[in-house]
Amino acid sequence: xxxxxxxxxxxxxxxxxxxxxxxxxxxxxxxxxxxxxxxxxxxxxxxxxxxxxxxxxxxxxxxxxxxxxxxxxxxxxxxxxxxxxxxxxxxxxxxxxxxxxxxxxxxxxxxxxxxxxxxxxxxxxxxxxxxxxxxxxxxxxxxxxxxxxxxxxxxxxxxxxxxxxxxxxxxxxxxxxxxx
Numbered sequence: 001x002x003x004x005x006x007x008x009x010x011x012x013x014x015x016x017x018x019x020x021x022x023x024x025x026x027x028x029x030x031x032x033x034x035x036x037x038x039x040x041x042x043x044x045x046x047x048x049x050x051x052x053x054x055x056x057x058x059x060x061x062x063x064x065x066x067x068x069x070x071x072x073x074x075x076x077x078x079x080x081x082x083x084x085x086x087x088x089x090x091x092x093x094x095x096x097x098x099x100x101x102x103x104x105x106x107x108x109x110x111x112x113x114x115x116x117x118x119x120x121x122x123x124x125x126x127x128x129x130x131x132x133x134x135x136x137x138x139x140x141x142x143x144x145x146x147x148x149x150x151x152x153x154x155x156x157x158x159x160x161x162x163x164x165x166x167x168x169x170x171x172x173x174x175x176x177x178x179x180x
Contacts, residue, residue: 085139
């Protein structure tokens with residue numbers, strides 16, 4: 001749970017980061033920036049700010065804004081109905097982001113899971129994305145990601161996004177942000 005002040009502050013910070021990166025959003029998009037704290041109440045460490053441009057069948061386009069060292073917890077996008085699950089391509093626009101997927105563990109990872117939540121982060125294969133680099137995550141693939149020390153902006157291009165279907169490893173996580 002976050003306060004109204006935290007929500008508004010996160011929206012302002014995300015809008016400033018987008019502007020600095022030369023990414024123009026409309027006033028309406030600015031007002032609708034989603035602030036996800038994943039129900040953990042620790043936005044500085046576990047969170048994500050999202051601008052949704054379009055989310056229809058069969059595609060979705062978003063900007064994912066991560067503050068310095070902010071982490072999106074490990075999750076996967078499982079099949080939903082006849083859909084195989086969300087396939088997403090992340091393209092780094094600014095800063096750097098470290099994406100973790102199944103595979104050979106990184107010898108010297110650039111990022112660590114948030115303190116006290118380590119057991120819910122099992123993916124250790126690191127993919128470092130800097131501006132202009134991209135990576136596609138197949139449907140139903142566990143993954144998590146964390147921004148570098150300057151934060152990051154990632155454009156997400158995917159099949160239809162169904163946040164209500166996402167499965168997080170950490171049972172304490174709620175995809176719906178509650179504001180008090």
